[in-house]
Every structure is written in structure tokens, then in C-alpha cells.
Amino acid sequence: MITGKNYIGSKISAEGNVTYTTINPKLNTENEWVFTEATEAEVDAAATLAAEAFEVYKNKTDAERALFLRQIALEIEDLGQQLINAYTTESGLPEGRAMGERGRTIGQLNAFASLLEQGDWVQATLDLADPKRTPAPKPDLRKMQIAIGPVAVFGASNFPFAFSTAGGDTASALAAGCPVIVKSHPMHAATGELVALAIIKAAQKTGMPEGVFSNLNSKGITVGEQLVKHAAIKGVGFTGSIKAGKALCKIAANREEPISVYAEMGSINPVVLLPEALKARGESWAQKYAASINMGAGQFCTNPGLILGIASTELDNFGKHLASYIDEQIASCMLHPNIHSAYETGKQNMLDASETEVLAVKLATNGANDGKPTLVKVSGEAFLENKDLHTEVFGPFSMLVACDSQTQLVEVLNQLEGQLTGSLIGDSSEVAKYSKVIDALRSRVGRILFNGVPTGVEVCPAMHHGGPFPASSDSKFTSVGNDAIYRWVRPVSYQDWPQEILPAALQDDNPLGILRKVNGFYTKA
Numbered sequence: 296m297i298t299g300k301n302y303i304g305s306k307i308s309a310e311g312n313v314t315y316t317t318i319n320p321k322l323n324t325e326n327e328w329v330f331t332e333a334t335e336a337e338v339d340a341a342a343t344l345a346a347e348a349f350e351v352y353k354n355k356t357d358a359e360r361a362l363f364l365r366q367i368a369l370e371i372e373d374l375g376q377q378l379i380n381a382y383t384t385e386s387g388l389p390e391g392r393a394m395g396e397r398g399r400t401i402g403q404l405n406a407f408a409s410l411l412e413q414g415d416w417v418q419a420t421l422d423l424a425d426p427k428r429t430p431a432p433k434p435d436l437r438k439m440q441i442a443i444g445p446v447a448v449f450g451a452s453n454f455p456f457a458f459s460t461a462g463g464d465t466a467s468a469l470a471a472g473c474p475v476i477v478k479s480h481p482m483h484a485a486t487g488e489l490v491a492l493a494i495i496k497a498a499q500k501t502g503m504p505e506g507v508f509s510n511l512n513s514k515g516i517t518v519g520e521q522l523v524k525h526a527a528i529k530g531v532g533f534t535g536s537i538k539a540g541k542a543l544c545k546i547a548a549n550r551e552e553p554i555s556v557y558a559e560m561g562s563i564n565p566v567v568l569l570p571e572a573l574k575a576r577g578e579s580w581a582q583k584y585a586a587s588i589n590m591g592a593g594q595f596c597t598n599p600g601l602i603l604g605i606a607s608t609e610l611d612n613f614g615k616h617l618a619s620y621i622d623e624q625i626a627s628c629m630l631h632p633n634i635h636s637a638y639e640t641g642k643q644n645m646l647d648a649s650e651t652e653v654l655a656v657k658l659a660t661n662g663a664n665d666g667k668p669t670l671v672k673v674s675g676e677a678f679l680e681n682k683d684l685h686t687e688v689f690g691p692f693s694m695l696v697a698c699d700s701q702t703q704l705v706e707v708l709n710q711l712e713g714q715l716t717g718s719l720i721g722d723s724s725e726v727a728k729y730s731k732v733i734d735a736l737r738s739r740v741g742r743i744l745f746n747g748v749p750t751g752v753e754v755c756p757a758m759h760h761g762g763p764f765p766a767s768s769d770s771k772f773t774s775v776g777n778d779a780i781y782r783w784v785r786p787v788s789y790q791d792w793p794q795e796i797l798p799a800a801l802q803d804d805n806p807l808g809i810l811r812k813v814n815g816f817y818t819k820a
Contacts, residue, residue, distance in 0.1 A: 296377070296492065297485045299330040303341045304348075304506040305495050310334045315514040317484055320387035320635070320664040321628045330484045333511040333518050342527040344506030345445035345474040351504040353442045353472045360470060361408040363501045367461060367469075368404040370493035371397065378489050382455050385483040387628035387664065392591065393456075400456040403463050403754055407470035410777050414809035416440070419800045421813045424791070435791050437801040440784040442472030444529030447522040449543075450480035450487055451534035452630055453594045459483070460490035460510065463754075463779055464532030464557075469507070471783035473530070476509045478519050482631045484512055516542075523547050523556070530783055533558040534596070534774065537687075537765045544768055557782045558768040559761065561687050562715040563600035564749045565708065567736055569721030569729060572746075573609040578616045580720055584693075585620030585668075587748040592627045592666035593691030594634070597716050597749040600687060603704060606674075606697040614695050618655035618670050626657055626665040629690065635664040638690035642669050645688060650677035654695065666690045675703040679710060701732060708735035713763025713770065716742045716749040739763060741770060 300309040309331035316325045333341075355363075371378070382393040410416050417439045424435035446468040450459035457463065465475050479487035491510035498507050511518055516539075523531055523546045531547060533540055533556060540558035547556045566584070573580075587599055602617075604610040629635040645651055650673050657667040668691040675698030678684050684694065698704040717740035719726075719733060726733070737743050741762030752760055752775050760775035761767035767774070772782050789797060799806050810819050 297328050297381070297488055299328050299484075299488070299512070301331065301333045301337055301512055302488075302491050302495060302510040303337060304344050304509055305499065308337055308340075310337055313514060315481060317385045317482060318631055319384050320631050321662060323632065323663045326384060326485065328485045330481075330512045332514050335521055338511060338518060338521045338525065341476050341506070341509040341511060342445065342522065342525040345476055345509065346527040348474045348504040348506035349442070349444050352474055352507050355472065355503070357411040357414055359501070360472065361411040363497060363503050364404045364408040364411070364466060364470060366497035366501050367494050368401040370497045371401060371461060371490060374489055374493060378486070381486045381489055382483070385486055386455055386630055388591070388630070396454060396456040399754060400461055403457065404461065404466050406754060406777065407466045407780065410780065411470055414800070414807050416777070416780060417800050417809070418786070419809060419811040421801065421811060423814055436788055437792070437797065438786050438788040439798060439800050440781070441787050443783055443785055444473060445527050446473045446475050446530045446532060446783055447528045448475055448477045449519060449531070449533040449535065450477060450483070452480055452482050452634065453591075453596070454534070455480070455483040455486045456490070458534045460487045461494055463774055464534075467779040468530070468532065468783045471780050473783045474507045476511060476522060476528070478511055478513050478522060481512070481514050519543065520546060524550060526552065529554055531556040532774070532782070535560065537561045540765070540768060555782070556768055557772055557774065559596060559715070559774050560765045560767065562596055562762065562766045563685070563687050564597055564714055564716045564718070565601045565603055565711060565736065565739070566599050566718040566720065566749075567704070567708075567732060568602065568604035568610065568613065569719070569725050570605060570607060570609060571722040571725040572720045573604065573607070573613055575722065577609055577613040581613055581616035582620050583748055585617055585624055587750045588621065588670075588693045589624040589627070589668045589691045590750045592629045593668070594630060594666075594689065595750050597752060599718065599749055600693050602693055602695045603707060604695070604697060605701060605704060606699055610697055614654055614672055617695070621655040621668045621670050622657065624657070624668045624691070626660040626667050626691070628662050629664050629666045632664055634689065635666065638666055638688065638692070641686070641688040642690065642692050645671055645684070645692070645694065648681065648684065650674070650681055650684065651694075668692075670695065672697065675699055675707055678707055679703075685711065701729065705731050705735045708732065708739060711739050713766040714740045715760065715762045715766045716740055716744060718744040718747060718749055720746055741766060741773075
């Protein structure tokens with residue numbers, strides 16, 4: 296079933312002469328499949344077809360699009376063990392992780408289907424006319440969200456299902472009414488092709504227009520650049536490095552018609568340890584954070600890479616316990632030899648820094664690409680003086696920073712770049728004493744946790760997975776949860792339109808039965 300070719304709609308195409316293979320990082324060997332990179336002509340064909348599909352797809356009802364999303368979920372499930380095997384072969388991640396991530400992906404698709412079936416997501420707002428208003432009559436104004444057009448989605452290396460071909464970006468864009476072109480991630484192209492075929496089958500079975508979804512292979516950066524530059528593309532979803540995300544944002548901004556890139560790029564997810572909590576439960580938190588640091592070989596965007604506290608005997612003891620529990624962790628395979636190599640380089644830079652004290656570094660592992668959990672410690676003063684210590688090390692790495700006072704702790708937080716998450720470990724009785732710390736932490740993050748670990752992102756309406764730059768390119772939007780749909784829509788107001796030609800969501804009698812804001816009040820009337 297794996298062809299190694301591109302899907303332009305349902306058409307299989309391989310016009311180029313650039314080929315590549317994926318790697319089994321656990322065995323450190325090439326996989327058997329050969330993939331053909333898309334040509335510029337194939338990129339253009341996919342984008343042009345997506346623009347044509349948009350004219351039909353944007354007028355599909357919410358119920359029709361919901362049926363499409365639910366069918367995608369069924370087709371993915373029907374791939375069974377073949378899909379799981381491709382995932383584990385290309386990622387080095389265990390089968391349990393593959394099963395869990397597939398479940399999350401199916402759950403996301405069904406969640407957006409439910410959102411469409413509810414219908415309120417269009418945010419219908421009606422301000423009715425008042426012809427008797429003085430000094431000027433009030434016009435009739437009605438507003439709702441509409442799809443922006445074809446969207447380019449970049450598959451992520453660290454989530455071959457949930458942030459890739461049929462992941463949250465694709466699911467939310469299709470829910471909004473936008474055709475999607477995926478630039479498949481080269482590290483798991485076979486997994487991506489199987490999922491792409493599931494989406495295309497679902498589109499055919501539910502009567503969606505040809506070109507509502509395409510999947511393009513790419514070894515390097517060329518295909519992605521061509522996609523973002525193409526005039527038919529109206530938005531971009533990206534999860535990856537800061538360097539790549541910033542490059543895509545620049546390309547999108549320099550187009551004749553600039554477009555938005557919704558990029559999730561990097562985060563070290565600071566954790567603040569308050570003194571009373573350390574005294575009462577320091578060892579317990581050390582055990583939990585050792586597991587969190589090493590979870591998935593540290594390859595989560597919410598990995599706790601920075602732990603902050605005020606210098607004390609309790610903080611020293613916490614560091615010793617954390618180092619001990621990290622030593623007990625089992626090193627696991629990283630996603631690719633290149634990612635493993637980058638981790639080793641970044642980790643070594645931290646180990647070599649004159650300011651750092653090495654608390655734990657695992658040396659012996661079984662696999663060539665295993666990520667070795669590592670913990671270092673620095674003073675707050677050293678952290679403030681050396682901005683290189685603020686750099687994310689993608690993998691099972693964390694840094695403990697001992698600040699000399701609450702004032703210095705606040706200063707450290709204020710100097711951090713934007714982050715996806717921030718965690719506060721404390722007793723409720725002491726929190727009031729650290730209001731400035733909490734304010735500083737909250738100002739740098741998109742999600743703030745109390746007495747928890749940041750790894751694990753719940754998919755629900757209240758989740759915000761984004762944060763100040765460079766955690767994401769636009770902190771107002773989330774890439775996880777129902778509100779992810781608002782990246783792919785824009786508001787349109789209708790003024791003084793006749794009832795019979797208004798969209799159903801804006802008609803007086805509310806034929807869809809959705810919740811709307813009418814003259815300032817929410818109602819289903």
C-alpha cells in the first residue's frame with residue numbers, strides 16, 4: 296500500500312528525480328520504502344486543485360464536514376496494525392505510544408466533528424436594525440466566521456499522528472471548511488502516506504470535492520517554501536524548530552498577499568519550586584519530574600527543561616533526589632539519528648559551560664540513538680549573565696537554577712523567552728507571598744500549572760497550547776482543542792441583507808438552532 300509517491304487529491308504522482316528513504320532509529324538502518332520528492336509543478340497542481348476544491352468545500356454544511364471527519368477517524372482505525380508498525384518502524388517509539396497517539400488523533404477528529412454538529416463555533420452575532428434611532432437610524436448587522444481558503448500543514452517530527460498528516464492542524468482546517476495540503480515529514484513518510492490514503496478514502500466515501508486533501512513528499516525545505524509562497528495558500532500550520540518556523544513566517548510575510556503562519560516552535564517550560572512545598576514533598580516531586588523529563592526521550596514540546604528555585608538546603612536536596620531518580624530512568628530511542636546527534640551536541644554545550652555543575656548524566660545505553668537523561672545546575676546569577684544557558688536542548692535534558700532571592704527569581708522569569716507552559720510547585724498557604732513570581736511566570740506562558748508536570752496536553756475546549764513568541768508565532772491562538780479552528784477562519788459582517796439570502800446561521804428564525812449573540816445577549820431563540 297505504501298507507494299512512496301505524492302497524492303495530488305486522489306491522483307498518485309511521482310514526476311521528480313529526488314528520492315529518499317526513512318530511518319529505523321532503533322535499528323539504525325534505512326527502511327525499505329523509497330519516496331519521491333514533489334516537484335514545483337506538483338506543488339502547483341496540488342495548490343491549484345485545492346483552490347478549485349475550496350469553491351465547493353466551503354459550501355458544504357457543518358453536518359457534511361462532520362461526517363467527513365468521522366469517516367477519516369474510521370479509515371485510520373481500519374488501517375490497524377499496519378499503521379502501528381509503520382509508526383514504530385519510522386519513529387523508534389514503542390507500540391503503546393503509537394496506540395495512544397492514534398487514539399488521540401481519532402479523538403481530535405471526532406471532537407471537531409462534534410463541534411461542527413453543535414454549530415455554535417461560527418460565533419453568529421446579530422445586532423438588529425433600529426430605524427427610529429436618532430440622530431441616525433441603526434443598520435441591521437450580522438456577523439459570522441467563514442473559511443479562509445486552502446491551508447498548508449507541515450507534519451511534525453515528534454508526533455507522527457497527532458501533529459502530522461491527520462493531526463490537529465489538518466482536522467481543525469478541514470472542520471473550518473479549508474482544503475489541506477500536507478507537507479509530509481521526511482522522518483515518517485510511510486506513516487504519513489498511510490494516513491493520507493485514509494483521508495482520501497474518507498473524502499471519496501463522503502462526497503467531498505477532489506483536491507480537498509493532498510499529501511506531498513519532501514526531503515528538504517524546497518517543497519515547503521514553494522507551498523508557503525503559492526498564491527492559492529491562505530494559511531500555514533507548523534510545529535517544529537524556531538529556525539524553520541521563523542523562516543516560514545518571513546516567507547509568508549513577504550508574499551504579495553501576506554498570510555499567517557501559525558507556528559509552534561520551541562519551549563523549555565519553566566518550573567518554579569516554592570520553599571514550603573520543597574520541605575514537605577521535595578523527594579516526591581523529584582521522582583515525578585525525573586519521569587517527566589525522560590518521557591518520550593524528552594521529545595515533547597512541553598518537556599520541563601528549566602527548574603527554578605531559591606537557594607536552600609531543601610533545593611540542594613531536591614537536586615540530589617532528582618539526579619538520583621534520573622539515574623534510574625531507562626534511556627529510550629530518539630526519533631532519528633539527526634535528532635539524537637543534535638541532542639548530544641546541545642547537551643555537551645551545556646556540560647562544557649563553565650557555569651554548570653553536572654548533577655546527572657546517563658552514560659551507558661543499549662541503542663545507538665538512545666537519549667541519555669541529563670541534569671545540570673547553575674546559579675541564578677550565571678543564568679542571567681549567559682543567555683546561551685536559556686537555549687532549548689531538545690531531548691531528556693533539564694537545568695536546575697538556584698536563585699539567591701525571590702527578586703532574582705522574578706528577574707530570571709522576566710528574561711525568559713515566551714513558553715508554552717509554566718509550572719508552580721507550592722503549598723496554597725505560601726502562594727500569596729510569591730505573587731510577583733506568579734505574575735512573572737504567567738506573563739511568559741500560555742498555560743500555567745499548579746502542582747503538576749507539564750508533559751501531557753489535554754485535548755479539550757479550555758486548553759491553550761501556544762504562548763508568547765517564540766513558543767508560538769501568535770500567542771492568541773492554540774494548536775490544541777476546539778479553538779484551534781479559529782486559525783483558519785475570518786469574520787464577515789452582513790449589513791441589511793434580506794432574510795432569504797442570509798446564511799442560515801444568521802437568519803431570524805435560527806433554523807440551525809445554534810447559540811447566537813443577539814443584541815448583546817446569548818440565546819437560541
